[in-house]
Amino acid sequence: MKHPNDGYGTVERQESSDFPPAIPAATVVLLRQNHSEPEVLMLHKNQEIDFGGLWVFPGGRIDNDDFNGTSDLNIAARNAAVRETIEEAGIEIPSDDFIWFSHWTPPPREGRRYATWFFLTSTEDEHEIRVDGQEIQNHQWINPRHALQRHSSGEIDVVPPTWVTLYTLAQFASVEETLTTLKSRATRTYETHLGKDTDGARITMWAGDSGYEDWDATQSDETHRLIMSPDGFDFQHSAVEY
Template identity: 50%
Template sequence: MNDGKKFDPYADLLKPDEVDPERVPPPIPAATLVLLRDGDDGVEVLMLRKTSAIRFGGMWVFPGGRVDPGDRLPGDDDTMAARRAAAREAREEAGIEVDPGEFLWFSHWTPPPITPKRFSTWFFAARAEGHHAAITVDGGEIDDHLWINPARALARHAVGEIDLVPPTWMTLQRLCARDTVTGVLEELGATPPRVYVTHLGKTPEGDRVALWAGDAGYEAWDASLPGPRHRLTMAKSGYRFEESGDLDG
């Protein structure tokens, strides 16, 4: 358990005037696997805790990491390489074997260019099989794991028991839409993968706001502009997601 304070995932942002748009390096390709199973409490998702010795230490995440050169085989496109990376990371971090061909690609995340180190991350979902019950964390980057209902994970975050970065929080929120793994996978696969290229703003109270395409303040990086909403407000009192209109098309 942490100290109850909300983690600020953007605390190390560069100032906009410190960033030369022409010299911003491309984000590092990465991949994440959202592994799902049906449990007594409904859908459960595998989450891992990062060790305190690495960046974002103590954070609860899904298995994943950067795409390595060895993840790309001849003829692979970027998405196939990301699938292989997600499968490899699941094996290395949690000791489980998964078939990348069975993964459902449902979202892609890129943080703002004022982030010192950026990962461009494919998010995949898959059903856990019976042999995935035994999880063995690597003890290096990962020091704990749990299977948890998505709504329960969000509730624990709301009271400061666990830390989550916005893409993880948003994914958990989407997983709450259905009560079974079959239903969740159908829901995630009903639309093309959602692409989130994050911009940032602030509320008058000083709370950070992640803005995405379709939000009135997205292009201007201005959370105060009136109009359609597609944002996550990261208030000290808790995260709040707002979405208006058809943002899948």
């Protein structure tokens, strides 16, 4: 059975050349310092639309207008991230300080899939978040560790890129530490492969995992994977430091 928290389809090995290319998209991971702990802005998607019911970061597909006279997809991604944050959360965040810290591509499959630029930034201003009540139902500023706990208890639903991003953020005690550390790292690229372990749990694997190249989750000498069992997510990453 497909795990309710991923949308990746079959665990059989698929070739990218057999499917349409992923649609370029961008998202903003917006942080603020709330007293002694960092918080991140999350939005709750309408149950009836794509990615319905999920908690996400503001973002969406890159439109033609986002190129604004340039052919540079990285610039268009920044423009899209700014635009989508205005549309979904009602706030304008300048892209000058964006940190492109990760890029995510789902496994090849039928239907729409998005190759997404993840930009990290922060705000010290008191923003009034305005959601439309249609596509976006609600919002919350939440500590990343608390978000992971809520996911573990079944209170919220997130997809693997969101979960791993929250896990990454949860390693830091402040917004300043988060920004400083992730700015010093190279952008991490996640080309997702999918498999099952010997217990039948669905597993997403990324570069560095022993089973990554062969799409074989039973190979686990070195790990960079998210195990998505019915009891919750378990991130194993002996091959990559977080």
